[in-house]
Every structure is written in C-alpha cells, then in structure tokens.
Amino acid sequence: MGSRNTRERVLAAAGRLFRLQGYAGTGLKQIVSESGAPYGSIYHFFPNGKEQLAHEVIRTSGPEYGRLVLMLLNSRADPLAALEFAFRQAAEDLAGTDYADACPIATIALEVANTSETLRVATAEVFADWVDGATAWFGRFVPGDEQAKMLAFAMISMLEGAFVLSRAARSTDPLLAAGKAIVDLTGNVMRQSNVSGRP
Amino acid sequence: MGSRNTRERVLAAAGRLFRLQGYAGTGLKQIVSESGAPYGSIYHFFPNGKEQLAHEVIRTSGPEYGRLVLMLLNSRADPLAALEFAFRQAAEDLAGTDYADACPIATIALEVANTSETLRVATAEVFADWVDGATAWFGRFVPGDEQAKMLAFAMISMLEGAFVLSRAARSTDPLLAAGKAIVDLTGNVMRQSNVSGRP
DNA sequence: GTCTATAGTTCGATAGAC
DNA sequence: GTCTATCGAACTATAGAC
Known part of the structure; x- marks a missing residue:
C-alpha cells in the first residue's frame, strides 16, 4: 500500500510549506495539493487535523535538523573550524534555496508560543x-x-536570530557574522580554561 | 475628530496581535474588534488593506523598539554593564507579559520572508x-x-534567537545566557584591542 | 479503508446606506 | 466621510459514497 508513502509525502509537504509560509499561513488544501494526496488523507492519518499534523512535523523535522547540525560540528576535529564550517554551510544552504531552508520550526514556534499550548510545548x-x-x-x-x-x-x-x-535581508552576512562571533566566543572560553592564571 | 485616534488605536491593536499571533494568524475583524473601531475604518485609513496595515506596523513599532534597546544600552556608562542590563531587562519584560512582549516584527519577518516582497523589504x-x-x-x-x-x-x-x-520554553534562561555571551564576547574584543601585541 | 463532496465558519475586501 | 451589510473565496472539519 502507498499508505505509508502518502503519509510521509503529506508530512514532507507540510514541513516545507510551514517553513516557507508559517503555520497559520498554510492551508490544508495547499498541503494535499502539493503532496498529491487526496484531501481525506489528512484526517485519515492525522485525526486531530492541522494541529496534529504540525505536531508531527515539529517532532520529526526538529530532531532531524538538530542531527544535521551536530553532524556538521562533528565533521571537523578542531571545534573552532567546525563552528565556522557549520555556520558557513547554513549560510550556503540558505542562499542556495532562495532563502527558504532555515530552521524548520522557528516560524511555527513564534506563531504558536501564545496560541497553542500543545505546539508550544513540542517546539520547546x-x-x-x-x-x-x-x-x-x-x-x-x-x-x-x-x-x-x-x-x-x-x-x-x-x-536562530541570524x-x-x-532571510529578511536576503543576505548571508548576518549568518557569517554570527559564525565569526560564536567562533570568537568559544575560542576565548577555551583559552581562559587552558591558561590557569595570568602572567 | 477622533480620526487620528482611531487610526492609532487600530495600529496599536494590530501590532499587539501580530506580535502575539503572527500576521497570517490575525484577522482584520479581530483587529477592529479589539480596537473598538468600525470595520470600514481599516480600509478608510489603510486603503491597501491588511498588507498596508502590517507595513505601517513594521515601520512604526520596529524603529520604536530599536530606540528602546538603544536607550537601555545608553543608560549605563560601562558597555558591559549596559549589555547585561539590556538583556536582563528584555528577560524581565518578556516574563512579565506572559511571554508576549518580545521582538515586535520577528514573527512577521519569518512569515513574509518568502510570501510578501513588500513586507520583507520593510522588515529588512x-x-x-x-x-x-x-x-x-x-x-x-x-x-x-x-x-x-x-x-x-x-x-x-x-x-532575536533567544x-x-x-518564548517557546517560557523561560528567561536563554535570554540571560545570551546576555552573558554577548558580554563575554564584547569584553574579549575590547581587551584584545587595548593590548597591542602578544608577549 | 480511500477519497469526494460539502457543511459551517471565517477570511479579506467592497458596495452602498446614511 | 462613517459605518454596516454582504460578497466571493478561502479555511477546517466531516459526512457519506464507493
């Protein structure tokens, strides 16, 4: 059965659209339209409707993105080089996707922080x-x-802030500056702990 | 005439609701309801409808918030104490308003970054x-x-990230940690520039 | 079990009464 | 000029055909 497949296609389309247009700004009709699924599939796989769909998007794409960032950090032995690489990679991904592929749950998080306790807890x-x-x-x-x-x-x-x-400026400058800042900060913390005292 | 007054009440209500529920999640009917204005007032004062209303919200509440933060930074002579104070104040304001009073345009910025070029440019x-x-x-x-x-x-x-x-965690911890981080970073940059060379 | 048709509501926007 | 009533088009959710 294509059931499992349909369910995942709906989840993928919902995740993509929520990232691009937000939770309130995305309609269920648009989600089924983009995923090629019939409308009833939504309530077949997600009986609690839009909120349950968003809940599963948060709990799948959220950890997935966390693993991606950790993988980038672990791809370099030197922690400062790893941080610099991770932020540069985030900048390139963003610019390479028309400034769409940023954090998969940040927009939802801000939208639901004071409107849906269920979804707020999921993002938290x-x-x-x-x-x-x-x-x-x-x-x-x-x-x-x-x-x-x-x-x-x-x-x-x-x-998140960068x-x-x-995304607002359609420029990678904020992300690159943020990368430089976290590299500096981490380097200073490491230096302070390696040196026991002051000359 | 109460015209000017009505217009500003609509703007204030729209700003409050956009911060709390986002742009797409807030209806014009809710805005006029909360501001006590008749529905037609929206299109009387903002002929281009919801987008123009949001545009003016961005261009008024945005700079206003920037001035507030700069005022906090200028309230202390020592820059590190000023930074620490500004972030602590932001944390207290947030916790004291049921985690509603954060950045007035961040939610809108994420929502419109790929859906409304006019509003994206305004946030940028x-x-x-x-x-x-x-x-x-x-x-x-x-x-x-x-x-x-x-x-x-x-x-x-x-x-912004904090x-x-x-808001997601309903905790001031991220804001306080962010404050400590920017204080450390700024202190290190200041220290590095005061010392000309390395021994 | 899969999908279509539609109910019931709310949306942004507008025409027209006053 | 100010406001009300309503439009057509979305929306979420559901009932029921197949």
Whole structure:
C-alpha cells in the first residue's frame, strides 16, 4: 500500500510549506495539493487535523535538523573550524534555496508560543534537546557544564536570530557574522580554561 | 475628530496581535474588534488593506523598539554593564507579559520572508537600521568598523534567537545566557584591542 | 479503508446606506 | 466621510459514497 508513502509525502509537504509560509499561513488544501494526496488523507492519518499534523512535523523535522547540525560540528576535529564550517554551510544552504531552508520550526514556534499550548510545548522540547546535544558537544572542549551550556544557548540563539535577519535581508552576512562571533566566543572560553592564571 | 485616534488605536491593536499571533494568524475583524473601531475604518485609513496595515506596523513599532534597546544600552556608562542590563531587562519584560512582549516584527519577518516582497523589504530595512545603530554604539568602545559591526550583528541575532527559545520554553534562561555571551564576547574584543601585541 | 463532496465558519475586501 | 451589510473565496472539519 502507498499508505505509508502518502503519509510521509503529506508530512514532507507540510514541513516545507510551514517553513516557507508559517503555520497559520498554510492551508490544508495547499498541503494535499502539493503532496498529491487526496484531501481525506489528512484526517485519515492525522485525526486531530492541522494541529496534529504540525505536531508531527515539529517532532520529526526538529530532531532531524538538530542531527544535521551536530553532524556538521562533528565533521571537523578542531571545534573552532567546525563552528565556522557549520555556520558557513547554513549560510550556503540558505542562499542556495532562495532563502527558504532555515530552521524548520522557528516560524511555527513564534506563531504558536501564545496560541497553542500543545505546539508550544513540542517546539520547546525540540529546542531543549538541541541545547542538550550542543552542551554535550561543547563539553568536549571546555570544562564545566555551565560554560558548555552557555555556549550551547549562545550558538543556537545566534543561529536562530541570524536566520531571521538573513532571510529578511536576503543576505548571508548576518549568518557569517554570527559564525565569526560564536567562533570568537568559544575560542576565548577555551583559552581562559587552558591558561590557569595570568602572567 | 477622533480620526487620528482611531487610526492609532487600530495600529496599536494590530501590532499587539501580530506580535502575539503572527500576521497570517490575525484577522482584520479581530483587529477592529479589539480596537473598538468600525470595520470600514481599516480600509478608510489603510486603503491597501491588511498588507498596508502590517507595513505601517513594521515601520512604526520596529524603529520604536530599536530606540528602546538603544536607550537601555545608553543608560549605563560601562558597555558591559549596559549589555547585561539590556538583556536582563528584555528577560524581565518578556516574563512579565506572559511571554508576549518580545521582538515586535520577528514573527512577521519569518512569515513574509518568502510570501510578501513588500513586507520583507520593510522588515529588512528595520533590521538594517538596528544594525547601524548598534554598530555606532559598539564603535564607541571597540576600534574598527568591522569589529563593531560584527558585535552589532551578534547582539541582535542573539537577542532575536533567544526570544524564540525563551518564548517557546517560557523561560528567561536563554535570554540571560545570551546576555552573558554577548558580554563575554564584547569584553574579549575590547581587551584584545587595548593590548597591542602578544608577549 | 480511500477519497469526494460539502457543511459551517471565517477570511479579506467592497458596495452602498446614511 | 462613517459605518454596516454582504460578497466571493478561502479555511477546517466531516459526512457519506464507493
């Protein structure tokens, strides 16, 4: 049966459209139209309608994007080179997709923060997992969980914020500046911990 | 005549609702309902309808928020204390308004980045003005326009991104961590420029 | 079980009463 | 000029044919 296939095509189309137009700005008709599925499929696979569909988009594309970023970070042995590479890659992906492929859940997160408790919690859990993963990654290079967590918050906030500015300006400058900033910040934290005292 | 008054009440209600629910998620009927204005007032004051209304919201609340942040930064002589104060104040404002009062145009910016060229350009211009203002502010403490501009991008990106995470988690932790990060980063840049060479 | 047709509501926008 | 009533087109959700 193409069931499983249809379900995933609907999810993929919904994810793409939510990223591009937001949650409220995307209609179910447009989703089935783009995925080539009949309208009834939505309520067959997602009985709770649009909210359940968005919930599954958040819980699939969110962790998926987190794994992608971690993979970029782990592709370089030097942490500073890895950070620089990850942000440059994010910038190239963004510019190469007509400034569409940024964070898959940020627009939804802002839209639903005060309108749907269910979806807000789902986005919060995704971000929390990202912070945990990034904290573990930074923990390999800086001592102390507080400093690693601070760098994790800084990196993710910087990435999310730079996505807002870069998409608005249709320029990779904010993302590249954000990459330089997190590289500088991380380098300074590493340097401070390697040197025990001051001359 | 209460005309001018009605127009501003509509603008205020629209700004409030766009921040809380986004652009696509807010209906014109809800805006006139909350502002107490008759429905026809929208098309009387904003002949181009919803898009023109959003355009004016962006071009009024955007610069207004930029001035607020610059005022917070200028309220302390020490730049690091000023940065720490501004981010702490943003965190308190957010928590004190049920996590509603974050950036007035970020949600709209993400929603319209690929759907309305007119509104995208409007948000881009607001962000560009913020970056210019912040670059001038940082320029008072670090030498070189490139470094000041990098810090300006970093500060604004960090603020915007931390707003996303803090609103989703209903926690001020991301904003406070972002504040600590930009303080550290700025302090390091200032220190590096005060010391001419390395031993 | 898969899909179509449609109900019921709300949207942005406008015509026309006053 | 100010406002009300309503339009046509979306929307989400569902009932029911096949």
